[in-house]
Amino acid sequence: xRVDQKKVVIFGxxxxxxxxxxxxLLGAQYRVLVACPxxxxxxxxxxxxxxxxxxAILWDAKNIDATTDIxxxxxxxxxxxxxxxxxxxxxxxxxxxxxxVTLAKAAKAASVTHFVQIAPLLSQEGPxxxxxxxHQMAQEAxxxxxxxxxxxxxxxxxxxxxxxxxxxAAQVSVVPFACIFGDRKAKFQPLYISDLTRAIVAVLKTPxxxxxxxxxxxxxxxxxxxxxxxxxxxxxxxxxxxxxxxxLGRAFxxxxxxxxxxxxxxxxxxxxxxxxxxxGYAPGLKELGIAPTPLATxxxxxxxxxxxxx
Numbered sequence: 539x540r541v542d543q544k545k546v547v548i549f550g551x552x553x554x555x556x557x558x559x560x561x562x563l564l565g566a567q568y569r570v571l572v573a574c575p576x577x578x579x580x581x582x583x584x585x586x587x588x589x590x591x592x593x594a595i596l597w598d599a600k601n602i603d604a605t606t607d608i609x610x611x612x613x614x615x616x617x618x619x620x621x622x623x624x625x626x627x628x629x630x631x632x633x634x635x636x637x638x639v640t641l642a643k644a645a646k647a648a649s650v651t652h653f654v655q656i657a658p659l660l661s662q663e664g665p666x667x668x669x670x671x672x673h674q675m676a677q678e679a680x681x682x683x684x685x686x687x688x689x690x691x692x693x694x695x696x697x698x699x700x701x702x703x704x705x706x707a708a709q710v711s712v713v714p715f716a717c718i719f720g721d722r723k724a725k726f727q728p729l730y731i732s733d734l735t736r737a738i739v740a741v742l743k744t745p746x747x748x749x750x751x752x753x754x755x756x757x758x759x760x761x762x763x764x765x766x767x768x769x770x771x772x773x774x775x776x777x778x779x780x781x782x783x784x785x786l787g788r789a790f791x792x793x794x795x796x797x798x799x800x801x802x803x804x805x806x807x808x809x810x811x812x813x814x815x816x817x818g819y820a821p822g823l824k825e826l827g828i829a830p831t832p833l834a835t836x837x838x839x840x841x842x843x844x845x846x847x848x
Contacts, residue, residue, distance in 0.1 A: 540611055541611060541612070541613055542611045542612065542613055543613050544567065544568050544569045544613065545568070545569050545611060545613050545614075546563050546568045546569070546570050546612065546615075546616060546742070547571045547573055547608060547609055547612045547614070547615050547616070548560060548563070548570060548571070548615075548617075548618065549574075549597065549615070549616070549618065550572075550617070550618035551575065552574060553618065554697060554698070554699035554700055554731070555618055555656065555695060555697075555700070555731065556618040558697060558731045558732070559616060559618060559656075559734075559738055560572065560592070562732075562735030562739055563616070563738070563739070564588075564591055564592060566742075566743075568613075568742075569590070569591050569592075569593075570592050571594070571612070572592070572594040572595070573594075573595055573605075573608055574594060574595075574596065574597055575596070575599050576596075595608060599633075599636070599637050599640060600636075600640065602640055602643050602644050602647070605640055605641065605644035606644040606647045606648050609645055609650050610648055613650075613652060614650065614652035614653070614742050615641060615645050615652065615653045615654070616656070616738060617637070617638065617641055617653070617654070617655045617656065619638075619656060619657060619673075634672050634673060634676050635672050635675055635676045635679070638677075638679060638680055639676070639679050639683075641653075642680045642683035642687070645683075645684055646683050646684055651684065651686045652686070653680070653686070653688065654687070654688050654690060654738055654741055655677065655687060655688070655689045656690055656692060656734070656738075657676070657677060657689055657690065658691065659691045659692055659694075659754075659755060659816075660673070660691065677689045677751065681750070686749045687749060688741050688749055688750065688751075688752065689750070689751045690734065690741070690754055691751060691752065691753045691820070692729050692734055692755070693726060693727040693754065693755035693756065693816075694727070695728070695729050696729070696730060696836075697731030697732070698731075700731055702765065703728075703765075703769055703840065704841070706766060707772075707841045707844040710769075710770060710773070710777040710844075711773065714776070714777050714778060715777050715778040715779070715780055716769075716770070716777045716780070717780050717781075718766060718782060720762050721781075722761060722762045722766070722779075723761050723762070723763065724761060724762050725759055725760065725761050726759070726760060726761075726762065726765065727755035727756055727757075727758065727759050727816055728755070728756050728760075729754050729755050729756050729830075730756060730830070730831040730836055733754065733828055733831055734754060736826075736828050737754055737823060737826050737828060740827060750820075750821075752820060752822055752825070752826070753816050753821075753822050754822055755816050756830045756832065757830045757831075757832050758832060758833045758834075760833075763779065767779070768833065768837065769837075769841065772837045772838055772841050773844040773845045773846075774845055774846060775845075
């Protein structure tokens with residue numbers, strides 16, 4: 539089967555991480571086909587392709603034959619597990635495994651060997667929740683079906699539209715308090731979205747040297763409480779920082795999900811109660827030739843719009 543060395547198919551629901559990945563692939567001169575399970579196209583926001591460089595197709599995540607047809611002649615697959623997948627009928631933890639297996643089987647049938655899976659960084663104690671166990675099972679199934687695949691486990695991702703910093707800054711610019719939905723002493727290593735997109739491009743350019751699991755994170759290790767205080771200092775605002783009990787946190791996250799503005803999924807919420815930093819057991823950004831971006835060089839510009847203007 540003829541392979542188009544410039545065709546990359548990216549699967550997801552149009553979250554900010556997916557849009558950033560699309561923009562990076564376009565910048566690397568790939569032709570991108572976006573496969574989305576919904577009839578709307580939020581991924582086109584802020585994406586500036588050349589003529590004929592970006593196209594989209596409606597994707598039935600349960601149809602392996604249709605997915606195989608989408609992957610015909612493709613050079614690579616990028617699977618973005620994002621927040622928008624969760625519904626009451628299809629829990630996030632179930633959807634991750636099912637869709638990963640479907641894509642892996644379709645990629646194998648279509649003879650696509652370059653497969654990049656975006657996944658969360660698991661806690662240092664190992665999988666401690668259903669969410670983490672599901673992601674681990676999905677990764678094991680993927681690597682079994684497509685041995686040349688690459689799994690990029692990412693720390694707490696942040697960027698212009700990413701979670702944590704921007705929602706926290708937006709909240710304290712309206713009300714004088716900030717809510718922490720996890721253990722304020724849990725340690726994290728935030729990953730700048732541009733570092734992730736550079737890693738994806740690096741993996742696609744040197745696929746023979748980068749199969750297996752990579753753990754990606756930034757250079758700063760901070761507790762959840764320290765990250766919240768860093769946000770307040772950056773935007774020059776004061777606020778009361780409150781830790782939400784697990785039950786109230788899950789209720790709030792669930793309410794946000796029902797009204798269509800998810801802050802986290804119910805599956806991800808437990809991740810904020812355990813450490814999420816590198817253990818040094820897997821290769822990372824350094825092995826891909828990427829220098830991680832420090833928080834101090836990004837946050838002032840990222841959060842500038844939330845500073846007081848009078």
